[in-house]
Amino acid sequence: MTRNNTGHPEIKSILFDMDNTLFDFIEAKYAACDAIAEHLGLKDGRELFKYFLRGVYNFEAWENIRDYMNDRGVYSEQAYLDCCDLYERKKLETLDPYPNVVETLYQLKKMGFSLGVVTDAHIEHARSRLIKTRLFDLFDVLVTADMTGTKKPSPEIFFKTLEKLKIYPHQALFIGDSLRRDIEPAKKIGMLTAYAAYGDRNVREERSCQADYCLNDIGDVLNCLNVRT
Numbered sequence: 001m002t003r004n005n006t007g008h009p010e011i012k013s014i015l016f017d018m019d020n021t022l023f024d025f026i027e028a029k030y031a032a033c034d035a036i037a038e039h040l041g042l043k044d045g046r047e048l049f050k051y052f053l054r055g056v057y058n059f060e061a062w063e064n065i066r067d068y069m070n071d072r073g074v075y076s077e078q079a080y081l082d083c084c085d086l087y088e089r090k091k092l093e094t095l096d097p098y099p100n101v102v103e104t105l106y107q108l109k110k111m112g113f114s115l116g117v118v119t120d121a122h123i124e125h126a127r128s129r130l131i132k133t134r135l136f137d138l139f140d141v142l143v144t145a146d147m148t149g150t151k152k153p154s155p156e157i158f159f160k161t162l163e164k165l166k167i168y169p170h171q172a173l174f175i176g177d178s179l180r181r182d183i184e185p186a187k188k189i190g191m192l193t194a195y196a197a198y199g200d201r202n203v204r205e206e207r208s209c210q211a212d213y214c215l216n217d218i219g220d221v222l223n224c225l226n227v228r229t
Contacts, residue, residue, distance in 0.1 A: 007226025
């Protein structure tokens with residue numbers, strides 16, 4: 001392990017949002033919804049996806065699948081359980097890291113940075129996704145919404161991560177795909193920020209906040225750090 005020999009010598013940790021920052025979670029959910037629709041003999045998997053966007057339940061909640069099935073008159077308890085199982089399996093099967101994620105994480109580790117994940121996902125979901133994508137062992141800290149009882153943009157989940165790493169906000173660079181839920185709160189508490197534009201699917205989101213850096217590829221973070229070799 002080498003020292004942090006960069007243009008930001010105060011930075012000790014690189015923190016990441018997970019979904020749509022490390023891998024394309026939306027495409028994984030599309031694939032899972034399409035699989036359920038096909039299993040039920042329907043052709044509207046994207047309509048099922050819209051049920052997850054309603055805000056009636058959590059974005060991960062199986063109740064969205066139940067409502068979709070009820071509205072189409074295909075609900076039975078066993079069919080519902082089968083669809084929930086299919087949804088979770090297909091969602092994980094489809095997940096792969098974005099290009100250059102693994103190489104970049106290894107490079108950051110080699111440079112001496114500690115790495116962390118800050119996510120609104122439940123610990124079980126977060127762990128299973130990181131294990132499937134073979135990223136879990138590269139991170140020193142994983143902090144999830146259920147560990148703090150809050151979700152982004154609440155600052156508590158960020159402070160919990162900093163506490164675990166024993167660093168101050170100005171010693172961390174935070175990378176995320178959401179300007180409102182990732183970049184804005186991280187900036188407010190004093191972190192350096194990098195916007196993962198390559199993964200942003202938040203088409204309805206307020207975009208007034210500006211990150212310190214914009215990434216078109218996760219590997220661009222090395223340029224943001226002004227790496228000196």
